[in-house]
Amino acid sequence: MIEIRYGSQVCGELTSAASREWLVPDGLGGYAMGTVGGLRTRRYHGLLVVPGETPASRKVGLVSLDPAVLLPSGARVRLGAHEWVSGDVDPRGFELLERFDLTDGLPRWGWRIGDVVIERELAMLPGRSCVAVVHRLVSGGPVELELAAACTWRDTHGERRGDGPPLRMDPVDGGAVIEEAYRLSGPGWSPQGHWWRGVYHREEAARGLHPEEDLWYAGQFRDTLHRPGDTLSVLAWATDLEQEPPPGPQVVASARQRNRQVVAAARPADAVEATLALAADAFVVRTATGPDVVAGYPWFGAWSRDTMISYEGLFLRTGRADLGRELLRSYAATLSEGMLANTADTGRVEYNTVDGTLWFLHAVSRHVTVTGDTDLGDDLLPALRAVIDAHVAGTRYGIAVDPTDGLLACGAPGAALTWMDARVYGVPVTPRHGKPVEVNALWVNGVAGVAELAELAGQDAEGLHRLHERAVEAFRKRFPTPAGWLHDVVDAPAPAYPLGGATHHDDDLLRPNQLLAWSLPFAPMEPDAEALGHLGAGLLTPLGPRSLSPDCPGFLGRHRGGPAERDTAYHQGTVWPWLIGPYADAVRRAGLPVDDLFTGLEAHLSEYGLGSVSETADGTAPHTATGCPFQAWSVAELLRVRR
Structure with missing residues (x-):
């Protein structure tokens, strides 16, 4: 396959990083989708987008998992990216991206904070509405890693606003079920539950469509990565999935293997x-x-x-x-x-x-x-x-x-x-x-x-x-x-x-x-x-x-x-x-x-x-x-x- 790889000059520049999009399909009509820099520029972007009765009747579930690294010095470095109706882009985690690549069809990011490098990989379980997001300490450490889960549950063509009812959150072991529609699971879950108001989608504005929505901050996952190779994985899946999915690294590995088989065939x-x-x-x-x-x-x-x-x-x-x-x-x-x-x-x-x-x-x-x-x-x-x-x-x-x-x-x-x-x-x-x-x-x-x-x-x-x-x-x-x-x-x-x-x-x-x-x-x-x-x-x-x-x-x-x-x-x-x-x-x-x-x-x-x-x-x-x-x-x- 052709090499698709970018360094900091693309990843760290907002327009360049936001204009290149990746897609990971689930084989059913659903997907995960976003940009190289992590900024959501479309109402359609999300980590778990679930198909309905037809491929077009999709719903957005898990919107983003925003990482934050807690260094031994006590500094807290946010690696996510959001644009707001005020015009601000905050946080600006893309400025710390040293690389992005698409390998075997799967996106991979690498953030550098001094001598600490955090890698993220993402994959969907083939044939099922399930996404795995795996974070790995590549160098440095120990560090604590937080992942803030921003959620919604709406048609992909619309938006959900904070003046409506809050999202229903039912606690389960290691996470929560959102709107009885999809489940979040990972280590160190701490439920929150309030609106992030005024998220802005620049591509929708450019297309003459309504560019704003509010997101529900459901909670955060947290774990300590002690040494290189340690991982923190979060899974999100539609609740109609009959079996609980395998661990995140296994999902990534099986998706990678399947994609190689698709190419070979x-x-x-x-x-x-x-x-x-x-x-x-x-x-x-x-x-x-x-x-x-x-x-x-x-x-x-x-x-x-x-x-x-x-x-x-x-x-x-x-x-x-x-x-x-x-x-x-x-x-x-x-x-x-x-x-x-x-x-x-x-x-x-x-x-x-x-x-x-x-x-x-x-x-x-x-x-x-x-x-x-x-x-x-x-x-x-x-x-x-x-x-x-x-x-x-x-x-x-x-x-x-x-x-x-x-x-x-x-x-x-x-x-x-x-x-x-x-x-x-x-x-x-x-x-x-x-x-x-x-x-x-x-x-x-x-x-x-x-x-x-x-x-x-x-x-x-x-x-x-x-x-x-x-x-x-x-x-x-x-x-x-x-x-x-x-x-x-x-x-x-x-x-x-x-x-x-x-x-x-x-x-x-x-x-x-x-x-x-x-x-x-x-x-x-x-x-x-x-x-x-x-x-x-x-x-x-x-x-x-x-x-x-x-x-x-x-x-x-x-x-x-x-x-x-x-x-x-x-x-x-x-x-x-x-x-x-x-x-x-x-x-x-x-x-x-x-x-x-x-x-x-x-x-x-x-x-x-x-x-x-x-x-x-x-x-x-x-x-x-x-x-x-x-x-x-x-x-x-x-x-x-x-x-």
């Missing part, structure tokens, strides 16, 4: 691929209904489009084909009227994407092609053929094959059905009604993939081939523009007052969606180096393609501000690292070199979400990362195309 070709394989592991979770994919940490749950785009990278590139098979069967069971369910982060099951189902066809096809698992193809084939039939006949939101040309149209008032689905005050920013280019590339690809599966099963595929050939012919006729690239949407509704009274127009804005017309296995277009040259010149950045060329009207180069500002820019110039996958595939098919495409993204692995790839980045230099620091399809697509 992926058979990585180099250190970058090993890092991405472990990053991919964070998104594959077990829920009550089976395996699923978390779209991004810390705020996303499971989304069918993200899951299917990520499928090959997360499952087939990492040795998880058997688990992937189970996931595909589970998702197939949600099909209705030819559409795949899209589980919103609210927990509602909705059918509101035009492309999610087509990506599902692609995922099944790739699974069978890569693994040779024709049994799965045979089993799912009736459902896949029903998807094709439903799209030909027409289904929700005006999704239907146009009988005049065989292309797939979509659109309904107020709907945003493609992956460019941002809304501002309920109004789609890029509705893209009509015949979007990537939707039709996916349609062509999906029909061909199902035809191949039918032939493997010994079934008649003549009708599917005719459908495919007609769509390819229409695609090649309708989508090319005089400028040398492809239309983003054809037959789009005309503006309110079109010249000449036309009711439809073809949108020729330079966007990356057309990449799928060259990148997919059954792509409708032949490789075209000249067209890709236009796309590279207008869209490519070190972190992947922009969603709109800077030369186009409406381009926004900064993905910043409150929700409305960010959503307005979301698909109007913002960089999306996941698009490096289609871009690299298209470039390869055109016979052009791809090795230098990944340099910026590989460097990015140590810049933002450590060891992972962000959701988005600014469209203008220096292309600062934005959105979720840890995003499934960004990791999956980079992992998929690097080979």
